[in-house]
Amino acid sequence: MFSEMPCNVLQSVQRKRLSRTLLIKGLELKTVCKLYSSYNGTPEYNHRLTGQGKKSEKFFKEHRVEVEVRGEVLFGIHPVSLALQAHKRTLHRLYVKQNTEFGGEGRGVIEQANKLGIPVQWVTKQALNQLSGSRPNQGVCMDVSKLHIPTASSHICWTEMKSKWKYPVWLMPYNVQDPMNFGAILRTAFFLGVDQVLIPHNSCPPTPVVSKASSGALEVMEGLTRLPEEGILIETLKNWRAGGGEVVAACLESQENIPIMPLREFSVTKPVFMVVGNEERGISEAVMQQCNQAVYIPGNNTGRVGSLNVSVATAILIHHVVSNNDKISS
The missing domain is CATH 3.30.1330.30 (Ribosomal protein L30/S12)
Known part of the structure; x- marks a missing residue:
């Protein structure tokens, strides 16, 4: 009525x-x-x-x-x-x-x-x-009401989760504060089939603006999990590597003690945990220390535009990883 x-x-x-x-x-x-x-x-x-x-x-x-x-x-x-x-x-x-x-x-x-x-x-x-x-x-x-997103423990790992891929695919948008970028990342992750998206304590909360930017993907995504503090985040990355997975950071420049390569040369041969960072601040040193591979997306090097928007770069990264993976038939 x-x-x-x-x-x-x-x-x-x-x-x-x-x-x-x-x-x-x-x-x-x-x-x-x-x-x-x-x-x-x-x-x-x-x-x-x-x-x-x-x-x-x-x-x-x-x-x-x-x-x-x-x-x-x-x-x-x-x-x-x-x-x-x-x-x-x-x-x-x-x-x-x-x-x-x-x-x-x-x-x-x-x-x-x-x-x-x-x-x-x-x-x-x-x-x-x-x-x-x-x-x-x-x-x-x-x-x-506000959307409830479960909080992860430090023991969360791909070995305990069901995946739709031969090599599980996880994503962490680290310190991504802009809700439009954050929503666009969630939309791509949902569309391309990322298994888990972990939201760290320093990233944008899942607001209605994020939902709108995600075209509603936020409302229906499974596998969204909060990481409430840096310590749990670091332990999660350690567990991923200890379980035989690979932690891959998207970077603009080489990092000390971490090998870096163009994205097109990166092969998916084990579970992949992708870490993308804030365009201005990037990924913290503590998180970078837990990554065993860094990748970058080569541009045309004109010097006028030095990088991609974080949501665009993340879309390219996810597409590369899933395109070089095998989907498991349900």
Whole structure:
């Protein structure tokens, strides 16, 4: 019944958390929510995201809309659609743009929400822009709980995990803070079939911005694991090598005591743990000491553009590793 008409919010609020009364077709509901009209330009989940989207902070102050959520807000058709399918989050409410005829996947999102009994609320374009931090939302946002990602122990190793490859393929985006890059890396890892992606303590958290940049892959990926501290990270790499695997770092220049070669010369003959680093800071010395091979992607050496974006370089690296591997028939 929630999808038949827009909800009229009858009471404004000014504090972060409070009881709110809504009137929906004569039905009074009381909810305890977070007020999204009170943020200063960029929602809190836009971790380290540069810019303010398509609208400025001044715009939101002048066009404030009262919208409340209980968790965080996924935005865009693909992330919302896949979150509805994955059942990994608690789904509180779907927000869709009023006076809009949705077709294809957009209509499917609304139908799936109705089927699951998730309230559907039709709201203005301004409300959706506010919910998404003025990021492209395709007329769809959803209030959801945070995504739970399990924490790894120091004993995690390929020898204890099922793989879809003859030689298991793992990836660690080390100190990758930009959510757009991080999301693009997850999208590639999911598409090309990486077994495990380990998220270290110093990389971007899995926010809705990351989900959008991953085209929703974050919502459905299996094998995502957090490494909560550097010590566990180092032990994980040690275990990988002790089990007969190879730890491969993507680098721009040679490293002391670590052999380096062009990526095209790297052969996949054992399990591969790929480590890619922040474009500015790279990979820490402590992590590099656990790598037994470094690779680089040769460019045309004009000196004008010295390196690739980390998400692009990671895509090339993953593609090389899986293309030189054998997939195990399921």
